[in-house]
Amino acid sequence: MIRLQERVQVRRPTADCYRYMLDMAASEQWNPAVENARKSTPGPVARQSRFEVDYRFAGRRRVFGYELVDTEPGRSLSLRGQGPDASAREHIEFRPGADDTFTEILYTLDLDVGGLAERLQAIIKPWLTAMGHRAMEDLRRALEPSRVEEPGVWQWLRYRALLPAALEFSRLGYQSMPDRGLSDFMDGRIVVVTGATGGVGSVAVSILSNLGFKVVAATGKQDAHDWLRGLGAADIIGRDALLEGIEKPVLKPRWAGVVDCVGGDILVNALKSLQYGGSAACCGLTASPKLENATVFPFILRGVNLLGVDSVELPCEVKQQMWQLLASDWRPALDKLESREVTREQLPDCFTEILAGKLRGRVVVKINP
Numbered sequence: 001m002i003r004l005q006e007r008v009q010v011r012r013p014t015a016d017c018y019r020y021m022l023d024m025a026a027s028e029q030w031n032p033a034v035e036n037a038r039k040s041t042p043g044p045v046a047r048q049s050r051f052e053v054d055y056r057f058a059g060r061r062r063v064f065g066y067e068l069v070d071t072e073p074g075r076s077l078s079l080r081g082q083g084p085d086a087s088a089r090e091h092i093e094f095r096p097g098a099d100d101t102f103t104e105i106l107y108t109l110d111l112d113v114g115g116l117a118e119r120l121q122a123i124i125k126p127w128l129t130a131m132g133h134r135a136m137e138d139l140r141r142a143l144e145p146s147r148v149e150e151p152g153v154w155q156w157l158r159y160r161a162l163l164p165a166a167l168e169f170s171r172l173g174y175q176s177m178p179d180r181g182l183s184d185f186m187d188g189r190i191v192v193v194t195g196a197t198g199g200v201g202s203v204a205v206s207i208l209s210n211l212g213f214k215v216v217a218a219t220g221k222q223d224a225h226d227w228l229r230g231l232g233a234a235d236i237i238g239r240d241a242l243l244e245g246i247e248k249p250v251l252k253p254r255w256a257g258v259v260d261c262v263g264g265d266i267l268v269n270a271l272k273s274l275q276y277g278g279s280a281a282c283c284g285l286t287a288s289p290k291l292e293n294a295t296v297f298p299f300i301l302r303g304v305n306l307l308g309v310d311s312v313e314l315p316c317e318v319k320q321q322m323w324q325l326l327a328s329d330w331r332p333a334l335d336k337l338e339s340r341e342v343t344r345e346q347l348p349d350c351f352t353e354i355l356a357g358k359l360r361g362r363v364v365v366k367i368n369p
């Protein structure tokens with residue numbers, strides 16, 4: 001048995017640190033030996049949740065299956081892992097610092113490598129220790145995204161000198177993540193969904209509220225407010241309210257994000273109401289395909305982003321990732337979403353309902369009833 005013990009102090013409250021590390025899928029963001037990590041059981045992470053982790057040791061890929069065997073919320077986590085030729089136990093303890101502005105994280109790994117590898121402990125242990133130090137540094141960076149520093153030349157050389165068997169090592173882990181703000185939680189961030197009672201909008205309301213956003217649902221349907229609240233909307237606004245101030249170059253910053261299903265002036269105004277650096281996903285054109293009243297001001301004054309969404313030509317691998325998320329962490333409240341089936345013959349009635357602004361939720365067309 002090889003034991004590795006590490007500790008790191010991060011400037012982040014204990015609850016945040018615990019929540020971030022509870023989801024072992026996040027380990028690919030900070031553990032440089034992890035190439036890919038994913039949750040393999042549905043629903044939120046809880047005791048008995050399972051994960052699959054692809055490690056890369058000395059140029060070889062090893063897939064480990066992990067189970068979250070014990071949790072003491074806010075205090076500790078225990079995981080048990082099994083790979084093709086090794087088993088692991090990980091125990092992570094969280095100790096709050098004074099006034100909870102920082103947390104000490106204690107990490108213990110017991111690795112059972114068996115046989116020949118056990119006899120090579122003298123070689124393996126320093127390698128693992130170096131990897132552990134590096135993982136703790138990257139964990140601190142992941143939890144303190146505002147304090148990212150690139151490794152200096154000496155540190156870079158040290159990684160390579162200590163880890164000749166894992167040259168790909170420093171390309172993995174947190175340093176390689178395109179978005180280093182991943183340990184940010186979405187709690188309380190305000191997102192507006194336009195066309196909220198539609199097929200796309202209602203699913204977005206459900207998913208975003210599950211992820212912790214404060215969702216404002218914009219709708220033209222007076223009678224759908226309770227349903228939208230049941231889906232997770234924290235607030236409802238009439239769609240006309242989003243048209244106010246169309247003549248102004250920017251509006252009061254209100255939204256951290258926008259999921260827009262309608263286009264036209266509603267999207268233009270939503271862009272003008274994004275907070276600094278916020279993003280709007282442009283999905284549809286129910287109101288209009290035009291952005292004729294848009295100006296560049298929100299982009300150059302607030303650095304906002306307009307993100308195009310296309311679900312047709314999107315590469316299949318990305319679709320698979322999305323479906324995987326929809327089946328697990330993003331799983332919407334299916335029992336609350338409305339959907340019904342119609343035959344082709346019933347479609348004209350459906351179109352009348354759409355044009356009258358009465359349809360809500362999804363409609364599945366049965367091609368061969």
Ligand SMILES: NC(=O)c1ccc[n+]([C@@H]2O[C@H](COP(=O)([O-])OP(=O)(O)OC[C@H]3O[C@@H](n4cnc5c(N)ncnc54)[C@H](OP(=O)(O)O)[C@@H]3O)[C@@H](O)[C@H]2O)c1
Nearest residue numbers: 195196197198199200219220283284285286287309310311
């Ligand atoms: N980009 C993609 O990959 C992708 C994928 C799927 C769909 N889409 C597009 O996304 C849009 C929404 O799709 P959907 O399936 O959700 O359609 P939907 O079920 O018909 O919903 C559209 C919603 O827009 C709102 N709305 C209707 N008329 C409006 C108007 N004149 N002005 C402003 N809002 C109006 C209504 O919601 P409220 O009554 O609650 O306001 C309606 O429920 C469509 O344009 C669709 O073609 C794009």
